[in-house]
Amino acid sequence: MAKMKLFHTPTSPLVRKVMVVALETGQEIETLPAAPSPVRRDRTIAAANPSAMVPTAILPDGGALYDSRVITRWLDSRHEGAKMYPEGEALWTVLRREALADGMIGAAVLMRYETTIRPEALRWPDWLDGQREKVTGSLDQLEAEAAGFAGVDAGLIAIACGLGFLDLRFADLDWRPTRPALAHWFAAFSARPSMEATRPG
Numbered sequence: 001m002a003k004m005k006l007f008h009t010p011t012s013p014l015v016r017k018v019m020v021v022a023l024e025t026g027q028e029i030e031t032l033p034a035a036p037s038p039v040r041r042d043r044t045i046a047a048a049n050p051s052a053m054v055p056t057a058i059l060p061d062g063g064a065l066y067d068s069r070v071i072t073r074w075l076d077s078r079h080e081g082a083k084m085y086p087e088g089e090a091l092w093t094v095l096r097r098e099a100l101a102d103g104m105i106g107a108a109v110l111m112r113y114e115t116t117i118r119p120e121a122l123r124w125p126d127w128l129d130g131q132r133e134k135v136t137g138s139l140d141q142l143e144a145e146a147a148g149f150a151g152v153d154a155g156l157i158a159i160a161c162g163l164g165f166l167d168l169r170f171a172d173l174d175w176r177p178t179r180p181a182l183a184h185w186f187a188a189f190s191a192r193p194s195m196e197a198t199r200p201g
């Protein structure tokens with residue numbers, strides 16, 4: 001079967017989310033090099049997705065698909081195994097958790113751009129603090145829910161990829177001591193082969 005192609009950067013948590021879903025559902029993806037940036041447009045990605053962001057997929061029929069949540073749902077529609085997006089009432093919890101994780105990831109990615117790309121003279125500490133509060137508030141919500149995390153689904157995959165990104169870029173956040181249930185769950189989930197295979201760096 002023809003493979004999906006995916007514009008890919010190894011440190012993007014949202015690309016990782018797509019790669020983990022593919023591995024968990026037994027599907028191969030061909031990765032395409034990409035250099036997304038909020039200030040230097042990657043024109044190759046932009047030809048498929050005007051936002052020029054990753055993840056962006058090229059489907060076997062040549063059509064484009066984005067963003068991460070759309071690509072993961074497409075992958076989930078293409079296999080016969082256990083679904084990453086369940087049917088029935090359970091779907092809403094999975095989608096909400098994925099949105100919670102994506103919100104945390106979005107704030108963390110903006111913090112990263114603020115501290116690495118924006119010229120120092122143009123930085124605004126209040127703005128950075130606002131993004132950090134989104135991240136820490138999301139971590140607190142995840143801690144409150146972590147005792148109920150079980151198995152694997154798209155929500156839990158997004159959460160794990162988000163936590164992996166915090167470890168990669170914001171180790172100084174030191175989120176574990178005050179969130180023991182989340183830390184315990186993340187340690188176990190990180191041992192999944194799909195998470196090991198996509199570990200950045």
Ligand SMILES: N[C@@H](CCC(=O)N[C@@H](CS)C(=O)NCC(=O)O)C(=O)O
Pocket residue numbers: 012013014015036037038039051052053054055067068069102106109
């Ligand atoms: N809502 C999008 C967000 C994608 C996103 O933020 N991608 C980042 C990398 S993790 C990116 O491509 N940034 C480049 C830019 O901001 O132009 C998704 O879930 O796929």
